[in-house]
Amino acid sequence: MSDAMQSHGGAEPATRRRERISQQVRQWCEQARIDGNRRELSDDAAVLIAAGHLDEPTRQVLTNRRRVGRVIPTVIAFTDLRLLTDEQTRLQRRASETRPGAAALLVGYRAADLARRLQSARAAVLVSDSHYANGVRAIRRERRDGVHLEPAQREALYAALQRTPAPLPDGRGPVEQVLGSTFGAAAERVASRAPGALAEAGRWAAQALGATPGPAGERFADPVDTLLFLAGTLFDRIDGSSAWRSEHFEVQRVQLDLADELMQIAVDAVALRGIGAELTSALRSTRVDAAREQVRARQRALEPVWDQLVERVAALARIGDLLGQAEDQLRSMAATARAMSLDSRIDDLVARSGNRELSAENTHNVGDQFGEVEEMMLGYRSVLYGDILALTTRSRSAGGDR
Secondary structure: OOHHHOOOOOOOOHHHHHHHHHHHHHHHHHHOEEOOOOOOOOHHHHHHHHHHHOOHHHHHHHHHHHHOOOOOOOOOOHHHHHHHHHHHHHHHHHHHHOOOOHHHHHHHHHHHHHHHHHHHHHHHHHOOOOOOOOOHHHHHHHHHHOOOOOHHHHHHHHHHHOOOOOOOHHHOOHHHHHHHHHHHHHHHHHHHOOOHHHHHHHHHHHHHHHOOOOOOOEEOOOHHHHHHHHHHHHHHHHHOOOOOOOHHHHHHHHHOOHHHHHHHHHHHHHHHHHHHHHHHHHHHHOOOHHHHHHHHHHHHHHHHHHHHHHHHHHHHHHHHHHHHHHHHHHHHHHHHHHHHHOHHHHHHHHHHHOOHHHHHHHHHHHHHHHHHHHHHHHHHHHHHHHHHHHHHHHHHHHHHHO
16 A cells, blocks of 8 residues: 555555565465465466466467457366376376285276376367367468467467466375375275275275364465466456456556466466476586586576566565455445435435435535545555556566566
8 A cells, every 4th residue: 555545544554565465475485385265276367377388489379369369178177187187197106006906996997087087178178179270271360360279289288287386185285295195005904904894984094094184275386386376366366356447447457468477477487497496406416516506506596586476476466455455445436326326316305305405415425435435546546556567667677687
């Protein structure tokens, strides 16, 4: 909240608000955990994040398709696609390590079932007559318009969508997942030693012993997944905001291309994670002190990039926070408008009662409320302008560095 808005109920100063939100976003990312209940990324946000894994020509095609309202076909939510992919990979590995027997059959059956579901999702993304051109002339026309995804580009997009950031199942982190696998194996041993109904009871009991409640909130695989998921949910929050789409923020919508901002955050975050993994691998593989120090120096050089990414997401969080407050004011404005629409009926009623002064006073009060709301919206626009300016300036600066 800007200092100019201090008169409105002791609002939070802009600097304090910026620090508070930035600190919260950084804490969530570094802990790989976001407070709150489970959320789902929209297909739109998931595709924009997936674009971070793709090359520039494919990203441009996706941008063009989005501008003309062309969506990517799907049969399941892309966050679910990520979870199914991870589970199927884990089950395949587990099946290869399990001794032949009933347990191996169950794991193999589950893995095969997931493979069929993933194949159905893959077919939906790669082949759809209603989403992609079929004939030669139609394909040429789409290529000319810059909206045609080639088969190889669709394959790359599907692989990227399989990496959509998603909360870990049951809010479990990597350590908890390992513990869960251990207790899962124990459950199989208990079940294998107990016949019939006792086997089922034994399996459930062993699983219950291994089910320990984790901390509140959603846990993620790593800080980058956390940052990308948070950026995607903020994109959905802002893009779906009635205040953002109102006439009050027309100028701000032109100033900030939300889809491009999310895509560029994803591009930089994916690149940072890839380079960071390569540096970590290089550090582990070398024993030469001079080489190790050089690798560490390059790792330190990447720290400002992470800081910039966190601040870009924090800027989106500030915009989302501000729009939430603006929506409250717009709802108040709508209620006031409904009250004004009753003026004629109120006048008739007051005229019959002979008390015309009440009607005039009511009209003045309604007008005063409108004036207060408009003043508040001016304050919101002022603060929002500062947040967007900081975000777009940082984005342009990052683009120039690349």
